[in-house]
Amino acid sequence: MTAGWPPTPVAVLTPVLPGREVDLVGHLGDMREEPSPFAALESTHVARLVVIGQVRTIAGMKKVKRPLRMRYLLFTAVANSPADVFLEELRSTSGPAVDEVWNHCVRYPGHRDETRFHEYMRQNSVDAQQTFRAYDATVSEVRTALALRRRHLSFARKAQALPSSEIHEAFLKHFGLSAGGD
Amino acid sequence: MAATCAIDLSDVQGGILHGYRLEHAVHLSLHAGTTEAARRCLARLLDEGVTNALRPDSRPSSTLNVAITYAGFRMLGLSPVLLDRFPLVFRQEARARAPSLGDVGVSDPQNWEAHSGTGHVQMTVTAYADSAALLDERTTSLRDLLTDGGEVEVLPAQQTHALPQMVEHFGFADGGSQPCVEGVPVSDPTRSTVAGGGIPVGRSGWSPVKLGEFILGYADEDGHVAEDPTSILVRNGSYVVHRKLAQDVVAFEASLDRAAAESGLPRELVAAKVIGRWRDGVPLVLSPSRSIDDDTDLSKAKEPTPANDFRYLPHDRDGFACPHGAHIRRVNPRDAIVFGDRVHDTGRLTARHRIIRRGMPFGAPIDDAVSSEKDQERGLMFICYNADIERQFETIQRAWCTDGDAFYLGEDQDFLLANERSSGKMTIPVRGAPPKFITAPADLVVTRSMEYLFAPSIRALHRLAAGRFS
Amino acid sequence: MTEEVAPTITFPRPTNAAITMITPLEWWGVPWLRMQFQATRLFPYLKGLEQFRSVYFSRWSIVTGFHHNGPPQIKERPRTPYLVWEVLYSAETGPYIESFLTGIRGHIKRLWDSSQGFPGVDSVTDMSRYIADLSWADSYDYWAYRDASVRMILSGLEVSKEHAFLTSAAQSCGPEEFATIYTGFLRRRGGDL
Numbered sequence: 089m090t091a092g093w094p095p096t097p098v099a100v101l102t103p104v105l106p107g108r109e110v111d112l113v114g115h116l117g118d119m120r121e122e123p124s125p126f127a128a129l130e131s132t133h134v135a136r137l138v139v140i141g142q143v144r145t146i147a148g149m150k151k152v153k154r155p156l157r158m159r160y161l162l163f164t165a166v167a168n169s170p171a172d173v174f175l176e177e178l179r180s181t182s183g184p185a186v187d188e189v190w191n192h193c194v195r196y197p198g199h200r201d202e203t204r205f206h207e208y209m210r211q212n213s214v215d216a217q218q219t220f221r222a223y224d225a226t227v228s229e230v231r232t233a234l235a236l237r238r239r240h241l242s243f244a245r246k247a248q249a250l251p252s253s254e255i256h257e258a259f260l261k262h263f264g265l266s267a268g269g270d
Numbered sequence: 271m272a273a274t275c276a277i278d279l280s281d282v283q284g285g286i287l288h289g290y291r292l293e294h295a296v297h298l299s300l301h302a303g304t305t306e307a308a309r310r311c312l313a314r315l316l317d318e319g320v321t322n323a324l325r326p327d328s329r330p331s332s333t334l335n336v337a338i339t340y341a342g343f344r345m346l347g348l349s350p351v352l353l354d355r356f357p358l359v360f361r362q363e364a365r366a367r368a369p370s371l372g373d374v375g376v377s378d379p380q381n382w383e384a385h386s387g388t389g390h391v392q393m394t395v396t397a398y399a400d401s402a403a404l405l406d407e408r409t410t411s412l413r414d415l416l417t418d419g420g421e422v423e424v425l426p427a428q429q430t431h432a433l434p435q436m437v438e439h440f441g442f443a444d445g446g447s448q449p450c451v452e453g454v455p456v457s458d459p460t461r462s463t464v465a466g467g468g469i470p471v472g473r474s475g476w477s478p479v480k481l482g483e484f485i486l487g488y489a490d491e492d493g494h495v496a497e498d499p500t501s502i503l504v505r506n507g508s509y510v511v512h513r514k515l516a517q518d519v520v521a522f523e524a525s526l527d528r529a530a531a532e533s534g535l536p537r538e539l540v541a542a543k544v545i546g547r548w549r550d551g552v553p554l555v556l557s558p559s560r561s562i563d564d565d566t567d568l569s570k571a572k573e574p575t576p577a578n579d580f581r582y583l584p585h586d587r588d589g590f591a592c593p594h595g596a597h598i599r600r601v602n603p604r605d606a607i608v609f610g611d612r613v614h615d616t617g618r619l620t621a622r623h624r625i626i627r628r629g630m631p632f633g634a635p636i637d638d639a640v641s642s643e644k645d646q647e648r649g650l651m652f653i654c655y656n657a658d659i660e661r662q663f664e665t666i667q668r669a670w671c672t673d674g675d676a677f678y679l680g681e682d683q684d685f686l687l688a689n690e691r692s693s694g695k696m697t698i699p700v701r702g703a704p705p706k707f708i709t710a711p712a713d714l715v716v717t718r719s720m721e722y723l724f725a726p727s728i729r730a731l732h733r734l735a736a737g738r739f740s
Numbered sequence: 741m742t743e744e745v746a747p748t749i750t751f752p753r754p755t756n757a758a759i760t761m762i763t764p765l766e767w768w769g770v771p772w773l774r775m776q777f778q779a780t781r782l783f784p785y786l787k788g789l790e791q792f793r794s795v796y797f798s799r800w801s802i803v804t805g806f807h808h809n810g811p812p813q814i815k816e817r818p819r820t821p822y823l824v825w826e827v828l829y830s831a832e833t834g835p836y837i838e839s840f841l842t843g844i845r846g847h848i849k850r851l852w853d854s855s856q857g858f859p860g861v862d863s864v865t866d867m868s869r870y871i872a873d874l875s876w877a878d879s880y881d882y883w884a885y886r887d888a889s890v891r892m893i894l895s896g897l898e899v900s901k902e903h904a905f906l907t908s909a910a911q912s913c914g915p916e917e918f919a920t921i922y923t924g925f926l927r928r929r930g931g932d933l
Contacts, residue, residue: 237899676831
């Protein structure tokens with residue numbers, strides 16, 4: 089994680105090997121039942137893998153004479169790192185799990201070849217023309233904030249029953265502080 | 271109010287657009303073994319006389335209505351093409367929907383009454399009566415009618431009876447606030463119900479709710495006309511949700527005692543804050559404070575028709591009168607769903623999520639029960655009508671009652687309906703002071719059964735009985 | 741020593757969701773969108789998403805082709821450029837669509853008017869169907885904090901900001917002064933708890 093780096097989007101769009109599309113969708117389903125390969129990456133807020141292809145033709149659309157024949161894996165993530173740093177963290181921390189996904193894709197070099205891995209991800213990357221994020225905090229800051237919110241609620245519920253003269257001492261005790269120091 | 275679309279009330283089943291004002295009802299759930307048996311059952315009910323929505327000059331002594339589940343339509347022989355066009359929420363077993371509605375822990379479907387939500391129930395026949403004695407007679411006669419020939423299994427009947435002064439078991443006036451529906455004559459022409467019963471518009475206006483929000487075949491608030499699976503089946507019909515909810519009155523009263531002690535607020539005020547109305551139905555927004563003491567029993571002093579003409583914005587944006595998490599503010603937020611200053615006409619955000627409620631309590635009031643009956647189950651047979659179960663009932667239940675995020679309340683659930691996954695607290699904002707936090711215990715209300723049904727029009731019922739949709 | 745707080749069991753929020761929607765653009769879509777994106781870079785308020793406090797992250801990309809990695813990849817490109825939109829949000833999907841059609845309809849129209857088949861911003865039903873028809877469901881999601889909505893996170897961050905001050909006040913003030921400070925904190929942030 090790059091300390092203080094705002095939540096930054098990453099997107100990579102890679103072609104799925106013909107004949108492996110169903111297998112990939114099945115693998116994404118299996119992943120839901122297992123520990124996530126992204127959980128070990130402290131900088132990752134969210135990560136998403138979606139199999140996409142030719143867009144459906146619905147009312148108001150022009151009929152497509154030559155629809156796309158391949159499926160593509162769209163990988164997007166938001167992490168507190170520049171994209172290349174995030175991808176390196178992904179490669180070095182969860183390499184085997186990454187391989188299990190991207191081995192379904194054309195010409196994926198595997199996680200062990202660092203140079204070719206990054207070249208592959210870079211060449212298949214998709215820029216975002218517009219992004220939105222609700223906050224600038226890191227994952228750690230968000231988790232800390234959520235835990236702190238719960239602790240403050242716990243204290244507030246206790247404190248409402250206390251005379252005001254006792255709130256100070258109760259606060260120090262609840263949050264593990266001592267008066268006049270750390 | 272001018273009707274913008276003529277509705278044939280003779281074709282709509284009764285009890286939907288207007289309540290019957292009869293104080294006793296019975297629900298009989300049926301399962302037929304064959305398509306012929308199901309159709310004969312329906313035909314017998316039609317011969318008996320299914321009540322329509324026309325208002326007779328004098329109140330009937332009893333009524334009869336029928337609603338059908340997806341499994342029931344399948345047994346009635348609806349073609350697969352038509353069956354597939356019902357909304358997914360209706361096609362699924364009700365049990366499958368339950369977890370997302372907060373039915374976990376004690377309310378988990380594995381604890382529900384036998385057969386409930388499994389697809390076993392095919393039809394529910396509902397009869398109202400003006401006396402308990404007549405209701406018993408009707409229950410017996412309907413059971414005989416329906417089990418004639420032994421082809422139809424009639425599950426144990428569920429009787430419901432209005433409590434004195436139209437309260438529910440927790441002691442609150444109930445049922446007084448209903449949507450004002452466009453084009454539908456009101457029960458009392460001298461009393462406008464659009465203000466409060468309609469949709470808040472602009473700063474102070476109201477408009478009636480579009481008929482299509484409750485009756486299929488008419489334009490809804492989005493201008494759409496719901497017609498799936500086919501207009502001749504669904505027009506003039508309505509989806510209906512039946513949920514049997516057991517209420518733990520002793521635990522509720524204890525929770526009020528605890529909340530009063532935690533908050534330092536008078537007990538009756540805490541009760542009002544939890545619901546959003548005083549026990550007699552007066553809304554907090556209109557009457558944030560009253561001279562009461564702990565001996566006051568507002569449940570015995572019910573307003574004949576509790577005031578309903580109020581909005582939450584701008585005067586109660588902060589929830590100082592009616593807390594953001596109060597029950598009525600959750601189940602009908604009116605204009606209170608806000609997104610900063612971004613949405614100006616906030617009434618639009620609740621317009622498509624209204625329901626008509628026609629439930630009634632079951633079980634003896636705890637005060638009247640002899641000691642052997644005090645542990646017997648009591649509660650509410652919750653019944654609501656809507657054109658789209660997922661958009662209307664389920665959104666209220668899932669997004670507004672079983673979650674607090676829409677009101678900036680995080681994991682706080684409705685005090686009455688909270689389950690084991692709730693935050694366990696309710697926030698009561700206080701003007702000029704820090705908010706109060708009270709403990710909101712889980713499982714004051716426990717789900718005992720649920721079915722999703724459709725109440726077809728009278729004409730559609732005849733066609734179903736004749737097998738015209740196969 | 742920190743007073744022990746009973747461990748909180750949290751549950752994944754059922755309403756945390758994601759949409760990946762791909763829409764083919766009209767011939768004028770790419771230059772039009774580039775203009776819109778430039779406008780929101782200059783005037784971020786045009787996006788209007790902040791006040792909803794329901795969107796964690798969102799991104800828009802224009803895809804005109806695919807990098808060719810070599811066989812067996814077929815060399816192909818979409819017949820018209822695609823607008824790829826992805827959003828992660830914490831709300832019921834129906835009310836979420838309703839809220840942005842009601843609150844930022846101008847922005848929605850500017851972004852999607854150049855997408856083929858766009859039904860306009862007048863009907864929630866039509867927009868919901870458009871999104872459902874053009875979204876991709878075969879997916880896997882990871883969330884670092886699946887139990888928290890955007891609003892809970894923003895509330896937590898506000899509380900966090902004040903926590904440092906409160907801590908400092910607790911360690912330097914007397915009981916009476918701290919009680920006043922704490923009361924002020926609760927009046928400001930009590931609704932965030």
